Amino acid sequence: MIANLVVGGLAAGCLYAMVGIAIVIVLNITDIANFAQGEMAMLTTFFAYWLLDDLGLAWWQAVSIAAVFGLVQGIVVQQIVIRPLIGSPVLSAIIATLGLNVVLNSLAGLIWGHQTYTFPSPFTFLAPFQVAGVPVPVASVVNIAVSLAIIAGMTLFLRLTWTGLGMRAASQNQTVARLMGVSITKSSAIAWALGGLVGGIAGILVAPSVFLDTNLMAGLLIKAFAGGVLGGLNSLVGVFLGCLALGVSENLASAYLSPSFADAITFIVIIAVLIVRPEGIFGRVKVRKA
Amino acid sequence: MTGAADIAGLPAGLPKRPASRGLASPLLVGLGLALACAAPLGLNGYALYLLTLAGIFALVALGLNLLTGYAGQISLCHAAFFGVGAYATALLTTKAGLPYLVSLPLGALLTTAIGAAAAVPALRLKNLYLAIATLGFGVVLQKIIFEWRDLTGGGGGLALSAPTIAGYELGATGLYYLTLAFVILGLWGAWNVSRGRTGRALRIIKESEIAAASLGIHIARYKVTAFALSAFYAALAGGLFAYLVRYINPESFNVGLSIAFLSMVVIGGLGTIGGSIVGAAFYVIVPELLRGIKDAPGLVFGLLLVVVMVFMPQGLWGMARRLVWKR
Numbered sequence: 001m002i003a004n005l006v007v008g009g010l011a012a013g014c015l016y017a018m019v020g021i022a023i024v025i026v027l028n029i030t031d032i033a034n035f036a037q038g039e040m041a042m043l044t045t046f047f048a049y050w051l052l053d054d055l056g057l058a059w060w061q062a063v064s065i066a067a068v069f070g071l072v073q074g075i076v077v078q079q080i081v082i083r084p085l086i087g088s089p090v091l092s093a094i095i096a097t098l099g100l101n102v103v104l105n106s107l108a109g110l111i112w113g114h115q116t117y118t119f120p121s122p123f124t125f126l127a128p129f130q131v132a133g134v135p136v137p138v139a140s141v142v143n144i145a146v147s148l149a150i151i152a153g154m155t156l157f158l159r160l161t162w163t164g165l166g167m168r169a170a171s172q173n174q175t176v177a178r179l180m181g182v183s184i185t186k187s188s189a190i191a192w193a194l195g196g197l198v199g200g201i202a203g204i205l206v207a208p209s210v211f212l213d214t215n216l217m218a219g220l221l222i223k224a225f226a227g228g229v230l231g232g233l234n235s236l237v238g239v240f241l242g243c244l245a246l247g248v249s250e251n252l253a254s255a256y257l258s259p260s261f262a263d264a265i266t267f268i269v270i271i272a273v274l275i276v277r278p279e280g281i282f283g284r285v286k287v288r289k290a
Numbered sequence: 291m292t293g294a295a296d297i298a299g300l301p302a303g304l305p306k307r308p309a310s311r312g313l314a315s316p317l318l319v320g321l322g323l324a325l326a327c328a329a330p331l332g333l334n335g336y337a338l339y340l341l342t343l344a345g346i347f348a349l350v351a352l353g354l355n356l357l358t359g360y361a362g363q364i365s366l367c368h369a370a371f372f373g374v375g376a377y378a379t380a381l382l383t384t385k386a387g388l389p390y391l392v393s394l395p396l397g398a399l400l401t402t403a404i405g406a407a408a409a410v411p412a413l414r415l416k417n418l419y420l421a422i423a424t425l426g427f428g429v430v431l432q433k434i435i436f437e438w439r440d441l442t443g444g445g446g447g448l449a450l451s452a453p454t455i456a457g458y459e460l461g462a463t464g465l466y467y468l469t470l471a472f473v474i475l476g477l478w479g480a481w482n483v484s485r486g487r488t489g490r491a492l493r494i495i496k497e498s499e500i501a502a503a504s505l506g507i508h509i510a511r512y513k514v515t516a517f518a519l520s521a522f523y524a525a526l527a528g529g530l531f532a533y534l535v536r537y538i539n540p541e542s543f544n545v546g547l548s549i550a551f552l553s554m555v556v557i558g559g560l561g562t563i564g565g566s567i568v569g570a571a572f573y574v575i576v577p578e579l580l581r582g583i584k585d586a587p588g589l590v591f592g593l594l595l596v597v598v599m600v601f602m603p604q605g606l607w608g609m610a611r612r613l614v615w616k617r
Contacts, residue, residue, distance in 0.1 A: 088603030099595025106589035267426030
């Protein structure tokens with residue numbers, strides 16, 4: 001019983017984690033909490049669905065084209081909405097992403113309507129893995145594997161490439177980074193491109209386990225933020241584990257304490273953790289001299 | 291980004307008043323007041339409802355702007371404060387039988403205490419961490435209203451009849467004037483707070499907590515004050531809202547409404563008093579104007595949000611101030 005609940009929680013948690021990772025990549029480099037991340041991912045997912053269903057492309061083709069779409073989408077959003085706001089109050093940029101969130105949602109509504117679609121998945125009909133007698137859906141294993149691969153890839157990129165190092169420098173101190181020849185606008189564009197890419201992959205992985213409609217990501221976005229805060233926003237592994245912990249604790253709270261209070265209990269846990277560790281469980285305190 | 295540059299950019303001492311402002315401001319305020327007083331004469335029922343709603347949201351925005359615009363603390367639980375104020379006022383009036391004009395401030399004071407309590411865990415938190423913690427606090431408050439069925443009626447909501455003041459039943463026009471009176475009081479209060487010792491302390495806390503602390507400013511005390519004060523505004527507005535719509539339901543006081551409040555403050559202009567009014571009016575009136583556009587009111591409203599932010603990052607009021615008063 002409890003093992004099943006934990007597995008179910010992990011499955012939900014890794015969906016939060018995918019979105020959380022996309023949010024955090026943008027957040028750490030640009031300080032902007034992207035409220036449009038969910039809808040950007042939704043749009044990419046619908047694009048992938050269109051490729052699969054209407055054009056009849058193969059899975060690998062559709063996913064790779066959709067990934068490029070996500071990447072380009074991130075750059076376009078950054079150039080049009082975010083770039084003019086570099087140097088403005090961060091809250092202005094956040095509200096702009098909120099507006100974008102509404103725009104993308106209505107846009108998708110105009111194109112695809114408000115009915116639900118079933119997003120095909122190559123893993124749906126595979127028999128679940130048996131781990132110590134507990135069935136684990138293949139899709140969950142794939143989701144966790146993809147999350148870990150993204151974290152590994154991002155970590156390598158941010159630590160080993162010049163571009164990545166420049167982006168980290170820009171996130172710590174824009175003035176000094178600019179003096180060292182790092183382009184702030186380029187760093188920001190790359191961060192948004194990566195955010196769009198990872199968000200798009202998240203959407204494609206999320207869609208088969210729920211129905212695809214224009215509100216695909218609405219519920220996940222807040223959960224992803226909450227899980228990220230719980231784990232610590234300045235560590236990708238922290239965000240991943242925080243989101244998994246959030247998924248598991250939601251499931252356990254609703255089964256053992258009270259289904260109707262599950263959300264409230266989860267948030268009480270998060271607040272309690274934040275009182276003890278204001279930067280999340282795995283977060284490091286950012287030292288700032290001002 | 292770097293604090294030093296921000297501090298260097300601050301006006302040293304008191305901002306200079308251009309000569310034109312001396313006359314323009316009282317004139318504008320008088321004109322606005324006269325228009326607001328005369329509004330019920332020329333408006334139909336629905337328009338008056340919208341105007342009252344804008345006034346109520348303006349009250350919330352005034353309070354939230356003290357917290358977010360001046361003190362730099364994000365809150366995503368103001369919809370819950372708004373809701374607690376609405377429920378407290380409604381219950382004190384219907385169940386405890388208090389007169390509306392007594393239960394309204396009493397409900398607001400109760401919510402102020404809750405707001406102060408919310409500030410305590412928030413003291414150490416910043417930015418998104420604070421946003422999520424306050425969001426959680428809001429979810430918990432909303433859930434308590436929902437589950438305390440004996441008192442609040444739970445998900446079924448609470449239907450209310452028109453309030454009475456000294457035997458006189460308050461209709462739509464009466465409620466409008468009551469709201470207007472509170473908005474004027476709220477403006478006066480926020481103006482005084484922002485210009486006084488508290489406002490200065492809050493602004494320094496926003497710039498740099500270290501600098502504030504080294505000037506002897508008790509950061510925790512001022513943050514709690516800001517939270518409590520903005521909760522007071524939100525709750526007062528909630529008490530008015532309950533009797534404007536005459537039916538309240540815990541579902542209406544959700545995160546989306548909190549985000550809308552925050553948007554009003556930012557669209558109007560962070561750290562400006564006038565911006566709170568403009569932002570609330572924008573949020574209530576613009577979607578109504580867009581209602582006629584087929585299929586895409588959301589699309590246009592979202593685009594407007596983006597356009598306003600991209601071209602006026604200081605908000606509508608900040609832009610107007612720059613254009614009119616050149617500061």
